[in-house]
Amino acid sequence: MKRPIQFQNHPFRFLLYLEWILLAIATISAVMPYPSPKFSSRFPEIATASLIIFGLMGLRLPTGNKITKIIYTASEVLLILITGFVGGRASRLFPFIYIILVTRSCLIFNLPGRLVVTFISFILFLLTLQQRLHNFPISPQAQERFQFFTLSLALLFGLSLIFVLLLMNTVLSERQSREELAIANEKLRQYALRIENQATLEERNRIAREIHDSLGHSLTALNLQLETALKLSQSNPNKAQSFLVRAKELGSKALQDVRQSISTMRSHPLQEQSLEQAVQGLLEDFQHANGFSPICIINLEESLPNELKIAIYRIIQESLTNISKYAQATEVRIEIEKTPRSLRLSIQDNGKGFDFKQNTTGFGLQSMRDRTLAIGGVFNILSAPGYGCKITVDIPQIRLNK
Structure with a gap:
């Protein structure tokens, strides 16, 4: 329910001041004595x-x-009629009181209600005018002149009511348009703030993913190399030396990743390489860390957009990192195949598996899922304890053409 229009929230204060001026003049006219009893207030x-x-x-x-x-409008009409019949000189101002009635109706009613009140005001004006003319008998010679005067007065008053109605409708429409524009601007401002906050959040998540996928992968591989070198340091120093050399290379790469993440957040990790070449580098790192090379089949007849290549590269990278850290697998198979309707990425291992319903909160899995959703794909994971894990990413054809 809307708030009543009061002095504090009145949309047009000058209307109130104008009403008070007219009513004050009418009140003074009603109480002041007048020499002629015809015009004095009864x-x-x-x-x-x-x-x-x-x-x-x-x-x-x-x-x-x-x-x-x-009820409110009917009470106003009743008060106007009382003033018109008993007000004496004050009744001369009763047409202006009808105009006040019309302006108030414009503030409380919609257009149909305003038209009804305007029509009622005009009819009551005619009835009051007719009753007043009967109180002053005139000669037949002047009757025609008074009829013309009455018609002119009625026409003038009717045009005045129409003018007031149109003016109020225009003013109210303009005010409503301004309020709607102000509301729209406020909503737009709030929407812009939400977009800015969302963009900031997405940028933070992207930076976190980039650091996790690049630096995290290098440090994980480095840790595996150092662990293996530590185990072989007593029994096979020569082989441990090779793992330390590889660890040194991974440490240098991690340092390079940190520097590049700070400057560019690694916006293009493929670094002008094809997807096949970049994935081959991941497979070599995986082989050095785990002692076996994954099977990789890539069937792509045409180049993909950079956005998709980066996402596929990061998903493969994160999957291989998780397999190295947790899976204890001896076989890994990676397939990238383009079908008429989509592109499918499949990563499968024969490791120990896990219950994915209870282990989906890790940042690695969430990162892969977020990247898939960002490119409009569908992310699925199938795993069970003792049965390995299979991750599939399906990217629709419409995303491949962008």
């Missing part, structure tokens, strides 16, 4: 009380309940 107390009540009613206009609006 019941000045009633006329004054009606005008005061009518003015006070303007301080609170109903805008909610339709019945309340109708």
Whole structure:
């Protein structure tokens, strides 16, 4: 329910001031004595009380309940009629009181209600005018002149009501447009803030993924090389030396990754390589760390957009890192195949597996899932304890053509 229109929230204060000026003039006219009894007020107390009540009613206009609006308007009409019949000189101003009635109706009713109140005001004006003319008998010679005067006055008053109605409709429409524009601007500002916050969050997540996928992969491989070298340091120093050399290479690569992440956040990790060449580098690192090389089958007849190549590269990289750390696998198979409807990436190992329903909160799995969703793909994982793990990523054809 809308708030009632009061002095504090009145949309047009100058209307209230204009009402008070007209009503004050009418009240003074009603109480002041006049030499001619024809124009003096018969019941000045009633006329004054009606005008005061009518003015006070303007301080609170109903805008909610339709019945309340109708009762409110009917009460105003009754007060105007009382003033018109008993107000004496004050009744000269009663056409202006009808104009006040129309302006108030524009504030509380929609267009149909405004038209009804305007029409009622015009009819009551004609009835009051007709009753007043009967009180002043005139000669037949002047009757035609008074009829013309009455018609002109009625036409002028009707045009005045129409002008006031159109003016109020225009002013209210402009005010409503401004309010809607202000609301729209506020919503746009809030939406821009949400977009900015979302962009900041996405950028943070992207940076976290890049650091995790690049530096995390290098440090994981480095740790595996050092662990193996530590185990072989007593029994086979020569072989341990080779693992230390590889660890040195991985440490240098990790340092390079850190420097590059700080400067560019590794926006293009493939570094002008093809996807096949970049994946081959991941397989070599995996072989050095685990002692066997994964089987990799890539069937791509055409080049992919850089966005997709980076996402596929990162998903393969994260999968191989997880296999090295947790799977204890002896076989890994990677397939990238393009079908008429989509591109499918499949990564499968024969490791110890896990219950993916209880282990989906890790950053690695979440990173792969986020990257898949970012390129419009579908991420699926199938695993069970003792049965290895299989990850599939399906990218629809519409994303391959962008």
